[in-house]
Amino acid sequence: MLGSMGRVQRGPATDVVASLREALDAASSIAALTGAGVSAESGIPTFRGADGLWRQYSAEKLATPEAFERDPQLVWEWYDWRRTLIRKAQPNPGHVALAELEERKTSQGGAFTLVTQNVDSLHDRAGSRKIVKLHGDIWLVRCVTCGRVERNDQVPLASLPPHCRCGALQRPEVVWFGEALPSLAWERAMEASCRAQVFLVIGTSARVYPAAGLAQVARQAGARVAVVNPEPTELEGLADWALRGPSGEILPRLL
Ligand code: BV8
Ligand code: ZN
Numbered sequence: 001m002l003g004s005m006g007r008v009q010r011g012p013a014t015d016v017v018a019s020l021r022e023a024l025d026a027a028s029s030i031a032a033l034t035g036a037g038v039s040a041e042s043g044i045p046t047f048r049g050a051d052g053l054w055r056q057y058s059a060e061k062l063a064t065p066e067a068f069e070r071d072p073q074l075v076w077e078w079y080d081w082r083r084t085l086i087r088k089a090q091p092n093p094g095h096v097a098l099a100e101l102e103e104r105k106t107s108q109g110g111a112f113t114l115v116t117q118n119v120d121s122l123h124d125r126a127g128s129r130k131i132v133k134l135h136g137d138i139w140l141v142r143c144v145t146c147g148r149v150e151r152n153d154q155v156p157l158a159s160l161p162p163h164c165r166c167g168a169l170q171r172p173e174v175v176w177f178g179e180a181l182p183s184l185a186w187e188r189a190m191e192a193s194c195r196a197q198v199f200l201v202i203g204t205s206a207r208v209y210p211a212a213g214l215a216q217v218a219r220q221a222g223a224r225v226a227v228v229n230p231e232p233t234e235l236e237g238l239a240d241w242a243l244r245g246p247s248g249e250i251l252p253r254l255l
Contacts, residue, residue, distance in 0.1 A: 017253045020226050020241045023198050024101070024254060029111040031189075031196035032098060033214050037203020037229060039122050041248035042089040044082075048205055054078055063176045072169060076161040079172050083138055086120045087155040094202070095126035097251035102128055104255070113192035117204060117211050119174050132188045134181050134211050136174035144169045181210065193218040202228040202247050206235045 024030060036046035045051040047059040054062075057078065061067060068075045102112040106129075114131045116123055119138040123131050141152045145168035152162060152170075162170045175181055189211075193199060199218035206212040215225050215235050226241035227233060228250050236242060243250050 016241055016243060017250070020198075020243070021254050023224060023226075024105075027105075027110065027197040029192075029195045030101070030105055030198050030200070031113045031115060031192040031214075031218060031223075032101075032200040032202060033189075033204065033211065034098070034114065034116045034118060034123070034202045035204025035206075035211075036118060037205075038094050038098075038116075038247050039089070039092070039118060039120050040203065041092040041094065041246055042122055044085055044089050044120060044122075046203075046205075048207075054081060060177060063174070064178060065176055066178075068171055068176070072161045072171075076157065076172075079138065080155075080157050080160060082120075083157075084155050086122070086138060089120070089122065091122045091126035092248040094247035094249075094251040095122050095128070097255055098123065098202075099127035099129075100255055101251075102130060106130075111192070111195065113188070113196075115189045115192060115211075115214065117208065119172075132185050132192065134175070134185050134189060136172070136182070138172060138174060140173035141170040142173045144171055149173055186210070189214055190217060193223070194221040196221075196223045199223040199225045200228065201225060201233075201235055201239075202251070204229075204233070206233045 040046055062075055062078050098114055105112040114123055114128050116131060116133060117135050119136050121137060121139060139151055139153060140149055141162055142149045143164035146166045148164055164170050193214045196218050199215055201215050215238060219225050219238050224240040225238055227235055227239040228243045228247050230246055
């Protein structure tokens with residue numbers, strides 16, 4: 001049923017899902033922005049949900065260069081804890097559905113770009129190919145001195161904090177608050193958002209910028225926007241479809 005504005009359609013009712021599925025089938029270019037909520041059903045706590053705190057610290061307190069400068073050990077204990085959770089986690093049906101959507105769209109000669117804020121690599125493990133990682137990758141580390149980037153899969157970390165072969169400290173290769181996003185990733189995210197006819201916003205509180213601004217970019221370039229989230233978000237006002245519920249249940253219904 002259409003809302004009063006005739007635009008926003010509530011809840012994952014079958015007609016809403018069917019209408020979005022039709023738009024996805026017809027679209028030649030689709031972009032999706034995901035956040036921590038898409039990994040919630042894989043057992044990974046979100047940043048701002050009830051289970052989002054670690055030793056009572058919020059992400060804003062730990063995911064900063066200042067926190068790392070002040071106490072690299074503490075910041076690495078947080079990442080080691082998250083890496084341990086992520087290693088045990090499996091991609092859920094929401095991750096898998098996004099990989100299938102990409103496969104289907106590209107096999108029809110269309111485009112599907114998955115832009116993620118997540119650093120947990122569950123989209124890679126679910127089979128997504130065209131992934132733009134806006135905030136980095138928890139399995140990569142970077143030397144604070146010589147800049148060398150390498151993969152570190154140790155769970156738990158053998159030594160906390162890890163050190164580079166040059167002897168200097170290594171940090172997680174992720175984007176902290178106050179740090180610029182990788183320019184190539186940002187360019188690819190902007191390009192995909194401007195080209196999309198349908199822009200999916202999945203499992204994000206849409207509070208962190210510039211990532212959260214991509215929905216507006218897509219809309220201004222003519223896309224229709226679908227939001228998949230059990231809760232209302234800051235993007236409610238610009239959603240053409242608001243599918244209220246967990247992505248692990250809703251996304252497979254879009255196939
Ligand atoms: C930058 C990576 C400048 C590391 C992260 C004031 C106004 C506007 C902006 C700012 C401001 N003050 C400061 C800023 C800038 C700041 C910002 O936006 N702050 C916010 C807090 C206001 N942004 C930055 O600093 C960015 N950099 O601006 O640089 C610059 C430019 C040039 C040169 C130099 C500097 C960098 C931001 C990146 C920070 N890094 N993480 C790591 O992961 O450890 S942020 C972290 O939180 C995540 O990466 C993610 O991006 C972000 C948001 O989290 P979400 O993914 O949305 O998760 P959240 O818990 O919030 O929400 C989960 C959602 O899932 C909920 O809605 C929930 O309902 C839903 N959900 C739950 N279960 C399910 C579900 N959905 C579906 N299914 C379910 N089952
Ligand atoms: Zn080094």
